[in-house]
Amino acid sequence: MDLLFVADPLEGFKTYKDSTFAMMREAARRGHGLLHCEARALGWQSGGSVVAETRRIELTGDADDWFRVVATQRTRLADTGAVLMRQDPPFDSEYFYATHLLGQAEREGARVFNKPAALREHPEKLAIMEFPQFTPPTLVTRDAAAVRAFHAEHHDVILKPLDGMGGMGIFRVGADGLNLGSIIETLNAGGTRTLMVQRYLPEIVQGDKRVLIIGGKPVPFVLARIPQGSEIRGNLAAGGKGVAQPLAARDREIAEAMGPVLAARGLLLVGLDVIGERITEINVTSPTCFQEIQQQTGFDVAAMFVDALQAAIAA
CATH class of the missing domain: 3.30.470.20 (ATP-grasp fold, B domain)
Structure with a gap:
């Protein structure tokens, strides 16, 4: 069966460490066909189905030129064996819209992994709040005073934006509170952006x-x-x-x-x-x-x- 990978441009893959490449390699080894598109290639016209301009690829086994394009085609997502949503973060408005298009494709019969609704319902930092028995003390807020109170209680904390990735925007503030005010201003932009604060885990x-x-x-x-x-x-x-x-x-x-x-x-x-x-x-x-x-x-x-x-x- 054909597997459609919705992912970042293949030309940018680092195949020695990329997990999506590892999935493709194993799927091809089992005889599955490989299709690829970026999320921006998804489209839906009224009265029609969700489709994408896709590339059918084969793996070459070469470390550098690791794939070749066999064909380009317009693909109805519901006609594939499965759609794998593997676009990297951030989860921005365009990613959000893509999950809605993939959700429509599901209604037309496509099998999408991870499910689009589940992607929307589990923002990667906020999702931990459902499982407090496994998390450190954590606060999600826009309120600078609440952040200061949390720091006063826990003394050594980590602050981070909810939409960060790869460690971007993470700050540690110790018991002396050095630069806490500046960090709050940077992350919550005068109370307009929500941030997360956690007790530091040594x-x-x-x-x-x-x-x-x-x-x-x-x-x-x-x-x-x-x-x-x-x-x-x-x-x-x-x-x-x-x-x-x-x-x-x-x-x-x-x-x-x-x-x-x-x-x-x-x-x-x-x-x-x-x-x-x-x-x-x-x-x-x-x-x-x-x-x-x-x-x-x-x-x-x-x-x-x-x-x-x-x-x-x-x-």
């Missing part, structure tokens, strides 16, 4: 662990993204070092509690960010770390994913 020095959940079940290894030098951020995009580790008992407890709940909502693939014993983010747009885990442990995350995808399509 376990970050051991890594910000990416716990992958596929089809409601945890991958048996995590990637601990360890801050380097004076950084407080473990994100790989911010220079963190990725070290694969077996799933710890607490990681498994969290994943097994949350996994079935999220899977039942149409989230086939989820990436939890866990620091110490607490989740700080639930990634649903395009969770990564497939290849780093496989390269370091031998566990084939992409194979587990395609197994779950095929099972979901057949269900």
Whole structure:
């Protein structure tokens, strides 16, 4: 069957670490056809179906010129075996509109993963608030006074924008409150933007662990993204070092509690960010770390994913 990947431009993929590429490679190995388009290629004309201008590709096995375009075609999304929404964040207004187009495609019979409605209902930072038993003390607000009160209570805090990605816009403020006012002004823009504040978790020095959940079940290894030098951020995009580790008992407890709940909502693939014993983010747009885990442990995350995808399509 044909699998349509809605993703960023293929020309920008770093195939040695890209998880979408790993999915494509495993799907092709099993004989599935590969289609690609960017979200901007989606369209819907009144009286018609949701379609996209797509490229049918084949993988070459070459590290640089890794794909070739076999054909370009206009594709009705409902005519594919599945649509995989793998566009990277940020979740902006255009991403939001894309989920509505994909939702219409679902109504026409398309199988979309992760489900468009679930993507909208689980903003990656806010989604943790549903599971307070697994999170650090957290505040979401526009109110500068509330942020100051939270800092006064917890003394050492992390502040971040709700729409950040790759560690962008993350600040730590210690007990002395140095620069707290300036940071609040920067993040909430005079009370016009919502921000998140969390108690600082010192376990970050051991890594910000990416716990992958596929089809409601945890991958048996995590990637601990360890801050380097004076950084407080473990994100790989911010220079963190990725070290694969077996799933710890607490990681498994969290994943097994949350996994079935999220899977039942149409989230086939989820990436939890866990620091110490607490989740700080639930990634649903395009969770990564497939290849780093496989390269370091031998566990084939992409194979587990395609197994779950095929099972979901057949269900």
